[in-house]
Amino acid sequence: MAPPEAAAAQSAPPGPDGPGDPAAPPAPVLEAVGVSKRFPGVVALDDVSFTLRAGEIHALVGENGAGKSTLIKILTGVHRPDEGELRLGGEPVAFHRPHEAQQAGISTIYQEVNLVPLMSVARNIFLGREPRTRLGLVDFRRMHRETAELLGGFGITADPRRPLHTLGIGTQQMVALARAVSVRARVVVMDEPTSSLEPREVETLFRVTGDLHARGISLVYVSHRMDELYRICDRVTVLRDGRLVHTGDLADTDRVRLVSMMLGRELARVRKEAAEGHDDGRTPAAEPVLTATGLSRRHLLDDIGLDLRPGEVLGLGGLLGSGRTETAKALAGALPLDGGEITVGGRRLRRISSAAAIRAGISLLPEDRKAEGIVPGLSVRENIVLAALPRLSRFGFISRRKQDRVVDIFMKRLRIKAAGPEQKVGELSGGNQQKVLLARWLCLEPRVLLLDEPTRGIDVGAKAEVQTLIDELAAEGLAVLLISSELEELVEGADRIVVLRAGSVAGELTGDDVTEGGLLTVLAETAPDAVPQPAPEAGDPPDAPAQAEAEAEAEDAPGAEGEPDGVPDPRKEDPR
């Protein structure tokens, strides 16, 4: 299932010698042995061991809360383990600060580039260790020369004097890499480096990682994109819920198995359950209440289309970063779009905004309850009526009587456990906060309810209540979109599942196909356009032209990717 040339690309560097190789594996360069880390209320890592061998590219994967970032932070000296130890080249080490890890040759490249945007490229690369002239002043000439040489080595031509922020994100990431290499890193940790890159920038990145690999530098590579992992990584470590699930050669691990390990579902069990039927007696209407077509947003969504019928629960599946949350936000008018249209009840939304979507009857229960949902300092009552305030007011004056009636109805119906309607929402448990938010949306009497991880972080009892409620609401004729990272919840809750991958629709499961096995299979499939074609088959997929063009360009002028002028950088118009 791995892309055909993955093996070819990896054969040049000395690293992987194939799974069954009798030779002893290369010595470990960085090890974490039995590491545990607790934060108040959570065990982020529980007795996890991780071994990074010299010269390998090691994939680190896991869903939200798996402990990836905690492990990375321990490896790079941001956190100190509560138990267990770190070994660098076989010797136990303890990093007290990130700086010490850097000194020891461990560099990190974060998702968001951690350089100084207003400083020049050269200054960024030499930050904190600038070459000096005899007078003790910064030797700019040498700095610029060495920077140009260094970047040239990666096939990037960027003016070392240019302020970093004027370069494209991809080029900035190359600069970060160049810095990592120039400080003589032995280990480079890359946390989702490709999440904000254009396809051709990804190609450049992979060329550079291949180059690092060839120099014997070890890489820890965190990504959710299966294709990338199978293309460049030698070994893989899977974490789940803070525990080590699997470590091994990537070539020995097929995709479905990898995905099922990440999500915590055993294949055998999944297959058995699939045999059991799936029937909940709902009959969705034939006509969709909501239709979305061509939803696009740079880097996030690519031509997403779906429709929702009254009385059905549509599941939205996909791995982390596949664009599920973004799709829900787009439907709720909360994500500025580059293109696409949304029709509700036959009427097209002209202006896409939260207010317009809410008026049209679309409600979104956001994923991040604390940051985007509750107003912690306000009471249960005020949180429930927040969106409905204008409807519960006359001439701008609120009516307590109307509010109390609505609040009473929903506190009873959803069984919200609070000292009373005047208790502050910030003091409630997660499950009750979630119910308060559900009440906020239900009191608007929506036609479409978008639920983004409605049961995350709430206790088992509340979870079952919320799941039952979702079923009831659909039975009452509401159209529900359900996002969940839990396969079981998704498969059991949804009548139909649309699977997303890398911001576009990868497949749809209907009827008897709505099983965990079916979902896993689609999740693990190869994304056709993520595999670079040796000869671009122009015009094959419907939206190929731009893609093919980018690839063609990448092949024609391999040295030019890094050139800032070559990147038209529409990101500047990006409102983020």
Add this chain to the structure above:
Amino acid sequence: MTSFALPRGLDRPRLADALQRYGVYAAVLALLVFNGIFTDHFLTADNLRTQLVQVSPVVIVALGMALVIGTEGVDLSVGSTMALSGALLPLYLGYGLLPSLLVALLAGVVVGLVNGSLVSLVGLQPIVATLALFVGGRGLALVIADGQLKQIENTDLLSLGTDSVLGIPVVVLIAGVLAAMVAGLVQRTTFGRQLVAVGGNRRAAALAGLPVRRVLIGVYVICGVLASLAGVLATARLTASDPSSLGNLMELSAITAVVVGGTPLTGGSVRVLGTVFGALLMQLLHATLVTHDLHDSTAQMVQAGIILVAVYVARERRAR
């Protein structure tokens, strides 16, 4: 977490909570009791009236400031807005009190629109957005007034500063009515509740379809209008329009009143009565120290101490 023993049921966070909620009232009461015992002629109608008249402009400005701070913002331009309205006032007095009053208040509306737009549409941080008019507003006022102090001879305007109704000065009455109106605005209107929600969690408010931009602009406009009204009243009391000094450091007095009154700088809550008492506390404290022959500079340092306590209490409470 407590580092020292406290009576049961009164741990540190709860103590901090109570202090932030009721501390300001207790402090005002304590000051009045102290003065009743140790200061001659303090608790007399005359003296109290004087104190109230002096504090009224601060209260009016602080009411607007409380609303702005409730949205997680701050308005540094209030002092300059006072100067601006004070400078515009004499220009139109020839047409009578009402037209010139309207022009002065219009200046407040314009200042608020500029501030609000910079914050909500352009997305500047409030402290930077309002700094522009903090500097520019006073400059403009000086240009309008030609840098001159102008005597006010309009009797209608002067009577605003000196008249009393039933023994209560008009200025104090206006401040009291405005405080009641702002309290009603916050507690009883959709705008008021939306304002608090925007301050409490702006992303959640936006996702709930609240008109976040309109609310923010509205808040800065109200603050600007209140500041310009305070400018008019202060000018009437001074019997002269003095754009170079009118409202100097007013932004700091107003912020102090709001913070001491228990409104958190992190937004999401507006304490109107607390703000009024915060202003009163600072005024009474100053008067007490001055009547006890302590120098002005000592009074300022004590005020600084009070502010530190108020901020510390707020921080302690949030750290829960």
